[in-house]
Amino acid sequence: MDVVWTTLVLYMGAMLGISAYARKYIKTSADFLVAGRRLGLALTTATLAATHYGGGFHLGRS
Numbered sequence: 001m002d003v004v005w006t007t008l009v010l011y012m013g014a015m016l017g018i019s020a021y022a023r024k025y026i027k028t029s030a031d032f033l034v035a036g037r038r039l040g041l042a043l044t045t046a047t048l049a050a051t052h053y054g055g056g057f058h059l060g061r062s
Helices: 002-022 029-037 041-054
Strands: none
């Protein structure tokens, strides 16, 4: 059980560290939502697909 808690704490610490680093680059909601419009077509498509499937909105399920 200690491995689970250690992994969870390390993961949360990494996420907080990444968010603190990224905070200085995000000035507007457009920066947050669409990465300041700097993503290419392939990365934008992959991001939308991951959001679509990760949210549970895919064919075969209602």
